[in-house]
Amino acid sequence: MARKLPATDVVIIGLGWTGSIMAMELTAAGLDVVAIERGPWRDTATDFPPSFAQDELRYHIRHDLFLRPAQETMTFRHNANQTALPIRTWGSFMPPNGVGGGGVHWNAETWRFLPSDFELHSHLTQRYGQKFLPEDMTIQDWGISYNELEPHYDRFEYLCGTSGTAGNIKGQKQEGGNPFEGPRSRDYPTPAQKQPYAPVLFAQAAKDLGYNPFPQPSGNLSQAYRNPHGVTLGPCSYCGFCEWFGCGNYSKASPQTTILPVLMRKKNFTARTLSTVVRINLDNTGKRATGVTYVDSSGEEWEQPAELVVLSAFQLFNVHLLLLSGIGTPYDPRTGDGVIGRNYSYQVTSSVDGFFDDKNFNPFVSSGAIGMCIDEFNGDNFDHGSLGFVGGGYLGAVMTNGRPILNTRVPRNTPKWGAQWKQAIAANYLSSYTAATHGSCYSYRDAYLDLDPTYTDAFGRKLLRITFDFHDNELKMSQFLTDRLGDIVQKMGPREMNKHPRAGSYNVTQYQTTHTCGGAVMGSDPTTSAVNRYLQSWDVPNLFVTGATAFPQNAGYNPTGTVAALAYWGADAIRTQYLKNPGPLVQT
Amino acid sequence: MSRSNRTESPRPSASLRRRDLLASGVGLLAMLASAHAVEMKGIPAWNPVEDSPPVPVRPGPWQFFTPEEAAMVEALVDRLIPPDEKTPGGKDAGCAVFIDRQIAGPYGEARGLYMRPPFHDGEPTQGWQSPLTPATRYRRALAALDKHCQASFAGKRFHQLPAELQDKLISGLESGAVKFDNVSARGFFDLLLQNTQEGFFADPMYGGNRDMVGWKMIGFPGARYDYRDWVERHNEKYPLPPVGILGRPDWMLAHN
Numbered sequence: 001m002a003r004k005l006p007a008t009d010v011v012i013i014g015l016g017w018t019g020s021i022m023a024m025e026l027t028a029a030g031l032d033v034v035a036i037e038r039g040p041w042r043d044t045a046t047d048f049p050p051s052f053a054q055d056e057l058r059y060h061i062r063h064d065l066f067l068r069p070a071q072e073t074m075t076f077r078h079n080a081n082q083t084a085l086p087i088r089t090w091g092s093f094m095p096p097n098g099v100g101g102g103g104v105h106w107n108a109e110t111w112r113f114l115p116s117d118f119e120l121h122s123h124l125t126q127r128y129g130q131k132f133l134p135e136d137m138t139i140q141d142w143g144i145s146y147n148e149l150e151p152h153y154d155r156f157e158y159l160c161g162t163s164g165t166a167g168n169i170k171g172q173k174q175e176g177g178n179p180f181e182g183p184r185s186r187d188y189p190t191p192a193q194k195q196p197y198a199p200v201l202f203a204q205a206a207k208d209l210g211y212n213p214f215p216q217p218s219g220n221l222s223q224a225y226r227n228p229h230g231v232t233l234g235p236c237s238y239c240g241f242c243e244w245f246g247c248g249n250y251s252k253a254s255p256q257t258t259i260l261p262v263l264m265r266k267k268n269f270t271a272r273t274l275s276t277v278v279r280i281n282l283d284n285t286g287k288r289a290t291g292v293t294y295v296d297s298s299g300e301e302w303e304q305p306a307e308l309v310v311l312s313a314f315q316l317f318n319v320h321l322l323l324l325s326g327i328g329t330p331y332d333p334r335t336g337d338g339v340i341g342r343n344y345s346y347q348v349t350s351s352v353d354g355f356f357d358d359k360n361f362n363p364f365v366s367s368g369a370i371g372m373c374i375d376e377f378n379g380d381n382f383d384h385g386s387l388g389f390v391g392g393g394y395l396g397a398v399m400t401n402g403r404p405i406l407n408t409r410v411p412r413n414t415p416k417w418g419a420q421w422k423q424a425i426a427a428n429y430l431s432s433y434t435a436a437t438h439g440s441c442y443s444y445r446d447a448y449l450d451l452d453p454t455y456t457d458a459f460g461r462k463l464l465r466i467t468f469d470f471h472d473n474e475l476k477m478s479q480f481l482t483d484r485l486g487d488i489v490q491k492m493g494p495r496e497m498n499k500h501p502r503a504g505s506y507n508v509t510q511y512q513t514t515h516t517c518g519g520a521v522m523g524s525d526p527t528t529s530a531v532n533r534y535l536q537s538w539d540v541p542n543l544f545v546t547g548a549t550a551f552p553q554n555a556g557y558n559p560t561g562t563v564a565a566l567a568y569w570g571a572d573a574i575r576t577q578y579l580k581n582p583g584p585l586v587q588t
Numbered sequence: 589m590s591r592s593n594r595t596e597s598p599r600p601s602a603s604l605r606r607r608d609l610l611a612s613g614v615g616l617l618a619m620l621a622s623a624h625a626v627e628m629k630g631i632p633a634w635n636p637v638e639d640s641p642p643v644p645v646r647p648g649p650w651q652f653f654t655p656e657e658a659a660m661v662e663a664l665v666d667r668l669i670p671p672d673e674k675t676p677g678g679k680d681a682g683c684a685v686f687i688d689r690q691i692a693g694p695y696g697e698a699r700g701l702y703m704r705p706p707f708h709d710g711e712p713t714q715g716w717q718s719p720l721t722p723a724t725r726y727r728r729a730l731a732a733l734d735k736h737c738q739a740s741f742a743g744k745r746f747h748q749l750p751a752e753l754q755d756k757l758i759s760g761l762e763s764g765a766v767k768f769d770n771v772s773a774r775g776f777f778d779l780l781l782q783n784t785q786e787g788f789f790a791d792p793m794y795g796g797n798r799d800m801v802g803w804k805m806i807g808f809p810g811a812r813y814d815y816r817d818w819v820e821r822h823n824e825k826y827p828l829p830p831v832g833i834l835g836r837p838d839w840m841l842a843h844n
Contacts, residue, residue, distance in 0.1 A: 057794055237813055422805075
């Protein structure tokens with residue numbers, strides 16, 4: 001039997017990026033906020049100081065900062081005819097754990113989505129006609145426009161001190177930036193990072209081909225920056241230990257380096273770590289959340305009553321908790337009815353390796369969000385009419401590191417071991433480079449999340465089940481993007497070039513990105529969305545759900561900028577609308 | 589925060605990893621009555637004894653392998669990464685020591701992984717599904733390899749065979765031509781190759797990459813943390829030698 005704690009105004013589930021943003025905004029509104037986090041407290045000086053942060057084996061290979069699958073995992077199958085099996089060790093994506101969440105170990109690639117991405121279904125059907133889309137594709141509009149979200153993108157970038165070169169300020173195109181981006185209200189807070197050799201060569205080759213290369217927007221800062229909360233970040237030292245690692249320099253934007261030092265001082269904020277929320281509690285009408293039940297690390301169960309519940313765990317765990325708590329109608333792929341678990345999507349990445357003579361790239365000199373990109377082939381920036389697919393992505397020289405256990409390349413037909421392998425690694429480490437595409441993944445009727453009938457977690461709860469595979473549309477897109485990337489790499493003058501488009505079935509063992517999306521998407525129609533345009537549950541109005549969970553489909557960019565902007569947008573709606581008149585912010 | 593806000597940290601229970609209890613180092617701390625959640629208010633203070641440093645391996649006898657197993661593993665890693673004029677092979681780089689210490693630790697027992705039944709084979713793209721821990725896979729596969737060698741080569745063991753035969757056997761594991769009874773030979777090849785390359789390139793404090801030979805071979809400067817002066821020096825060779833998390837051997841000598 002759970003022991004009941006004193007009630008609070010707000011309980012936040014998960015203290016990562018969006019939990020920290022929500023906590024900061026709602027404590028500023030005078031509310032008492034309790035955040036409940038499954039993992040431990042983490043901070044720079046204790047967990048990843050520069051005296052030992054640069055440890056590829058511990059952090060990358062053995063997954064030290066991540067959730068342990070023994071605590072919670074998911075099962076996976078490609079389609080409804082297969083038996084889902086548990087993901088026993090992480091591969092394709094890396095669920096975070098602990099205070100700061102994925103904000104601790106992300107690369108800090110801080111993108112905005114295109115204006116057309118938010119009106120995707122309307123935009124594509126207007127331009128190409130309804131019949132152009134695959135019959136089983138379930139993309140939809142977000143119920144929010146880029147212009148509405150712009151001030152919130154801006155807030156996140158100025159929170160982080162994001163380093164970049166603007167391409168469009170208030171409709172005026174800017175030299176050296178991304179000409180395709182939506183208008184931004186002002187420049188980036190700090191200039192773009194300096195670029196190592198390969199991105200500079202890539203940018204020159206792209207320019208020669210008539211493209212408009214620009215620096216990737218980076219949360220690894222080009223210079224010291226003091227944010228509006230008064231927290232100061234230091235300049236990035238290009239150490240090459242970014243994604244999978246915590247930053248020892250206070251130079252990667254994270255909750256730790258932007259929000260927590262101020263949030264923790266607030267008298268109306270409490271963080272409770274090592275505590276797993278097992279369900280969101282509802283009253284007997286089923287239309288009102290009364291708080292949450294959690295289990296601490298000694299196995300004891302507690303009830304935390306609250307007036308308002310913010311669900312801000314990692315995307316997959318948000319959906320898991322909604323299903324376990326009986327909130328909203330679970331999606332049924334046979335009828336297409338129901339919304340919880342609907343429109344699960346991912347990211348479609350690919351790469352091109354180039355092997356060069358007489359070049360030394362020093363691949364270890366890098367940062368998580370370094371690089372030069374082009375956006376000519378993202379979203380609907382190019383005519384898809386003759387191509388037979390929709391979607392796109394950015395192409396870039398965005399290699400983040402030269403860590404030797406995983407990030408080495410060998411030419412075609414090199415054996416996997418022995419003298420030839422050894423010689424090839426030694427000869428090509430400094431003089432080869434991998435460029436990448438970062439493509440969209442649209443949603444489909446048969447890609448969804450539900451509860452697994454067989455496997456359970458450490459608390460005896462049914463695991464979340466992922467049913468997902470790549471569709472022809474995405475594989476065609478990947479082939480096209482990879483070919484265009486190959487054009488640029490070829491122009492850089494390699495001795496040998498190897499293209500790796502995404503092909504075949506989704507492989508859950510192969511790291512691609514941690515950009516799992518959807519499952520409780522936002523929208524303007526409660527029959528096709530779980531939350532309204534303010535991230536408020538249609539079914540339980542005192543519940544808000546943050547994160548990539550809300551994406552109706554994924555765009556050709558890294559999601560964190562949009563995830564954080566949505567959190568600010570949702571917090572703003574709570575502060576300016578909900579608190580004055582608690583109830584549904586959108587009438588059905 | 590002011591130091592006066594600090595309360596005594598409770599003593600961590602022995603069953604929990606110290607790293608999981610970092611929160612005991614925060615400013616104003618209140619344990620919920622007899623519970624193991626950690627409630628935090630105020631600014632986390634840095635305390636030099638409450639970090640989560642890595643644990644370097646100690647020299648000494650084998651911790652997991654028997655001497656016979658160790659001889660086989662040393663021979664195997666020396667064929668996966670053979671010595672040449674410029675760089676030692678897997679054996680002298682310490683790859684077998686690295687694997688021994690890894691398998692003797694949490695990695696060997698698959699700690700933290702999802703190990704609940706039922707276990708079914710699925711598509712390879714659904715991921716690893718064996719109930720066998722890495723430690724069990726090594727133990728069974730090395731015994732099976734020994735049996736296979738002794739039966740096929742007149743009582744000779746793997747490490748007593750000439751290099752060409754050793755390579756042929758390893759290729760047989762890789763291709764699936766050599767099969768074992770109670771463990772996947774192909775799966776063992778993948779595991780061994782992965783662990784050998786980890787040992788060759790991981791920080792030397794884990795027992796492999798001895799004298800940073802793997803890093804020197806490719807030109808990786810190791811655990812350095814500041815390349816600001818180098819980001820715009822294009823197409824130049826980085827001049828400084830590698831350094832590990834514990835420093836470099838010549839630094840150690842200075843202490844002796």
